[in-house]
Amino acid sequence: MSRAAQPPTAKTPCKADVDYFFFFFYFADLLPAKNGEEQTMQFLLEVVEILTNYIRKTFDRSTKVLDFHHPHQLLEGMEGFNLELSDQPESLEQILVDCRDTLKYGVRTGHPRFFNQLSTGLDIVGLAGEWLTSTANTNMFTYEIAPVFVLMEQLTLKKMREIVGWPDGEGDGIFSPGGAISNMYSVMIARYKFFPEVKTKGMAAAPRLILFTSEHSHYSIKKASAALGFGTENLILLKTDERFAFISLFSVPPLQGFVPLFVNATAGTTVYGAFDPINEIADICEKYNIWLHVDGAWGGGLLMSRKHRHKLSGVERANSVTWNPHKMMGVPLQCSAILVRERGLLQGCNSMCAGYLFQPDKQYDVTYDTGDKAIQCGRHVDIFKFWLMWKAKGTVGFEQHIDKCLDLSAYLYNKIKNREGYEMVFQGEHTNVCFWYIPPSLRGLPDGAERRERLHKVAPKIKAMMMESGTTMVGYQPQGEKVNFFRMVISNPAATRSDIDFLIDEIERLGNDL
Amino acid sequence: MSRAAQPPTAKTPCKADVDYFFFFFYFADLLPAKNGEEQTMQFLLEVVEILTNYIRKTFDRSTKVLDFHHPHQLLEGMEGFNLELSDQPESLEQILVDCRDTLKYGVRTGHPRFFNQLSTGLDIVGLAGEWLTSTANTNMFTYEIAPVFVLMEQLTLKKMREIVGWPDGEGDGIFSPGGAISNMYSVMIARYKFFPEVKTKGMAAAPRLILFTSEHSHYSIKKASAALGFGTENLILLKTDERFAFISLFSVPPLQGFVPLFVNATAGTTVYGAFDPINEIADICEKYNIWLHVDGAWGGGLLMSRKHRHKLSGVERANSVTWNPHKMMGVPLQCSAILVRERGLLQGCNSMCAGYLFQPDKQYDVTYDTGDKAIQCGRHVDIFKFWLMWKAKGTVGFEQHIDKCLDLSAYLYNKIKNREGYEMVFQGEHTNVCFWYIPPSLRGLPDGAERRERLHKVAPKIKAMMMESGTTMVGYQPQGEKVNFFRMVISNPAATRSDIDFLIDEIERLGNDL
The missing domain is CATH 3.90.1150.170 (Aspartate Aminotransferase, domain 1)
Structure with missing residues (x-):
């Protein structure tokens, strides 16, 4: 050849x-x-x-x-x-x-004006870590072939559990291929904790189990309820108040013949960046002996900030926590952790003791062969880039990054909240800023079907023009009764106030004549 | 700072x-x-x-x-x-x-003498592909932010389906984080095909469902049956014949009140490299309307070889196929595909229509937003390295690689089958060669408890010494009644006959005095 x-x-x-x-x-x-x-x-x-x-x-x-x-x-x-x-x-x-x-x-996606997703930016040390990871080209299932990475995973997970607030960082966890899978783990482990016989006998061995989450939580909770055999109808989507946080589990009609198993509290919702009141939810979960999961895929990063971590107050009372360093902490994709307070459940829930990987008679301490805890067999090395970034930035570096992103988000909110042509949908406690841009042609129109219909088309049109011109990218969507609005999120370490100014100028330039 | x-x-x-x-x-x-x-x-x-x-x-x-x-x-x-x-x-x-x-x-893991796992080697073009992938740092969920990668995935999956033998490459599929997850997809889709109401109502809406696989199949089928709510007791492990292939589904006791849903046929078992007779199994599945999945995580690569693809004869009759290019085809970790013959099932089974990602009013053809088919939300770009390798090697390059590995495996088998101090466990039709090394001190011993007990310790001791000296790595394990034996597998493109010779010399050098 x-x-x-x-x-x-x-x-x-x-x-x-x-x-x-x-x-x-x-x-x-x-x-x-x-x-x-x-x-x-x-x-x-x-x-x-x-x-x-x-x-x-x-x-x-x-x-x-x-x-x-x-x-x-x-x-x-x-x-x-x-x-x-x-x-x-x-x-x-x-x-x-x-x-x-x-x-x-x-x-x-690393461009200072890319704001389209929760994961943005291009971290140079993280990137170097990924290049090394692919050069090492190994697999997390055993210490035998990934000794350094397995230990890095253990140490980093322990550090994360300490930051969550579990005594001495005790507990368990694993890095999984994304927040949806981490959330799926949480439901599986909850089921195993209360109904371990489901592992062998299937869902028929348990009573009808009910899961709870808010209507604004991530769709992966719904995916998990479908995949794991609960059924999406047995996931109850709780209404939220004007802060888009849980009102209360008591808003649910009385449950007869059903067993409430699992509650997901979201720390940083995908669209609004809202935080459910974890302590209030934990009170109820403790009272009724229900598993409490905190989905901090997006909001977990705020735990690194002394200024903002109070938004997750009560997280240490959770039984499990999803936390994606590949979102707010700027780690390259993919890097998602599921943390579990009780040690042994992950292993008990998932282990199948495959003889060809997990030989008990190896020469080293085989408790470091952690692969049987996973629902995967082979597992990509997601830890190294994160570990390397932590070394390079220090805990304080992550804190600075997060504080800066939240400052930028406040800058955006203050810039447009009273500006002509803008209406705010919601200001979350995260970096999400959701707003409508109202073109001059719609500003005189009274609220009603016509205005709504026309406004609904504004964000998609502006977004399409943005993409055609290639100048910037920001997400939009409708939500419930609300017509299409822009959802701005900031996690990009390269973004500055001038980039926020640019985005607003660009929306006005493209939307002025609509 | x-x-x-x-x-x-x-x-x-x-x-x-x-x-x-x-x-x-x-x-x-x-x-x-x-x-x-x-x-x-x-x-x-x-x-x-x-x-x-x-x-x-x-x-x-x-x-x-x-x-x-x-x-x-x-x-x-x-x-x-x-x-x-x-x-x-x-x-x-x-x-x-x-x-x-x-x-x-x-x-x-790329060293010419690393034989420890099914995934070995360091492909230079694949590595370049991974470096680029991490630099692009994007996410497969929408065409919007991964236009090129989404199209590459579609084209490559179609090509794989053509090679499987589905007319015009029709069907569906997705790259998932490893073969275990691909196999999990197959069980989920089978359930959705026959009992779509499980998605909303849970397992309670279906009769008691039974899954079948061989006792030598990969443990991920068992993990899936536990995770998805079937229960491992409802997964029937079928006995195999001396070729370690399915004897027949009829060896199962009559099923009363149970519905057989799913059969997994393994194309290349993990330990022995055995191939189940797909055509015979397909006959039964068609007769009883059961979903047929072929787990070709390890053996799927043989489809690229005109000489060896007959081992998967009948694969075109499967409803779904797992095929991991990161194993036999030498693609860097992770790269695993689940292929589905019927279009629409993956989407139907998993979609939740999240408004913030899958807006219907985008300016481009949104059928290319394929993320809602996945159980993941964010999804790592696994396609690029594989696509780039295919460009660089051509289909013929993969064929040459596979033929070479199988030749090397035959060389090993022929070298030791009659050599003093070796007993063969099994020669598969893949590159697996399973054997015992019998140190001189055991050669005179009659078969019995003492010999078995002592032989059981030989492979772990040799392996430990190999690792301490760092010269080579090969797997070992017991299986059923069989005490610890070496499982040699060859997928490393860097390996040559001299490396096989080296391995055997090394086993003898380290094991001679045991």
Whole structure:
């Protein structure tokens, strides 16, 4: 497969060499090919040059956030970028071109003006951690093949439990592939705690079990109730008050023949950034012996801030906590932890003791083989980037980041709350700021069906224009009776007040004539 | 936090500069810090130098596979390597040292003599793909923020379905965080297909459902039956014949009042590498209208080989297939696909229509927003490295890799099957070779309790010595009545016959005096 070509002999070829070099080399010329070391190193350095150029531009505000194309355009192929897979290998030059094009037509989630999701930003130390993780290319199931990472996971989880407030950081936990899976773990463990026989006998062995969460909680609680065999109708969505927090579990009609098993309190709702009153909920859970889970996927990061952690007051009374460092703490995707107060439940709930992985007669202390606690078998190493960032920033560095994001969010709120053309939907206690932009043409209209209908179309139109022009990105959505509004969230460490100003200017520029 | 220091002005500092450079720089000096570009680029290049040195050594057989330390040793701290997290930031120099040490005390899963798991090797193009993926740092839930990756996933899944043999590659699928989760999807979808009301009403809405799998299948089927509310007792472990393949579903006692829902046929069992007879099982599943899942996590890769794909004959009759490119195809962890023959089931089973992500009034074709099919919300980009490898190797490149690994496995089998001191446990149709090494001291002993007891300790002792000396790694385990044996598996593209010879020499060197 390899074509005849002489690699340059110098260790680091000059740019001119590189320009033609990879036309003549193929996958089969790279390591483990005999004498493949030179090409391999040059290929990787060329990739790194593509990546570092991308990073440089991502932080440069004159770069677009995205270069939007419709699906059919990308599928038809853009000058030299063809997504189709073929039987025969492509040259390494084409592979490098494909890398460049993949980045070119993607979205720069690290750009200072990317505000579209809860996870934004590009943390340089976290990124270095990911590069190392993929180079190590190992698996979390045993100490045997991931000794350092397994220990880092244990230490970091303990630190997180200390910050939650559990005595001496006691308890258990695991990093999972995202907050939805962490929340799913919480429901599984609650069921195992109260009805362990379900593991062997199925849901038929338990009475009808009821789960509770607020109507504003994340949809993953609903996904979990469907997947785990509870059924979404047995998940009760509790009404909230004007702060979008639980009113009370007592607002539920009396339960007859049902057993309340699990309550999810959200610390930082996805849309509004609201915090349920954990202490009040914990009082009820303790009284009725119900599992209390706190979904802090989005809000958990605030625990790192002395100024803001009171918003999760009572979290130490939870039986389990979801906390995603890949959201508010800026860790690269994916990094989500499920923390459990009682040790042993995770293992009891999920272990199947596979002989080929978890041999009891290994030469080391096999209590460090933690893989059987997971619902996964192989498990990606999500810990290293987070551990490395913690080393590099210190606890104080995370605190500064979080305080800064919340300050920026307050800046945005104060900027628009009385500004002409804006109506506020809600100001959460997190960085979420939800608002309507009212174009001049709608400002005189009385409230009513016509205004609502027209207002509903404003945010999608502005968003579409934003994406076409590539200048910034922010989310929008309707919610219940409320027509489409913008949901601004700030977790990007690169964002500044000038970027907030830019966003508002851009909304007004694009929306003025609607 | 940043200390006073002048960064060198040259774009690429000479080595001497680098040697002291990072002592004076901290996390807070990196981008997005003002004027942080120089330090950022230099820091990343320094990380890359650490990684490329590691890669170079990994492929060098004179390097150890691992430098083993017990958990307590690493926890106590090794000269300058301290796992504890602190409140204050460390210098970037310390961060670089931590990166070096993390690799130093880890396991080189890409080393030509690492045979310990089903996933081995370090594919250079796949690695480049992972570096790019983490630099792009985005999320698979919507086309909006992952346009290129979403399309790559769709095209690649279609190609995989074509290879499975479904007409025109029709059907559905998703990349999930590992084979265990892919298998869990298959059980969920089967339940949704036959009892869709379970999604809303829970398991109480269905009759007692029974799942079938062989006693040698992967433990994730059992994990799924526990997690999803079936209960492990409702998973029937079928006996197998001497080929460790299903005998027949008819070996099960008559089922009264139970509904058989799901059969898992394994294509490549974890320990023996055995293949269940898919066609025979499909006949029964079709007759009784039972969902047929093929767990090809390990064996699916053989579909890429014209020589070996007959081992999965009948796979096109399955309703769903698990296939992990991160095992036999050498893709870096994690990369696992669940393929589904009937379109719409994944979406129907899992969708919850979250308004903040899946707005119907976007400007592009929102059928490309595929995130609601997943049980996850955020989902890591697992596709790019695989797509890039496919481009670089072509379909033929995967075929060559697989054929080579199976040839090597035959070489090992033939080498030891009649060799003094070896007894074969089983030769699968995959690259698994399971065998006992009998030290000279045991060779004269008659079969019986004493021999069994002593033989049981041989593999763990040899393995422990291998790990202490760091020369190679291979798995061992007991199985049923069989005492500890070695399970050799070959998926590492770097392995050659000389590495197989080395392994056997090493087993004999370490085991000779036991």
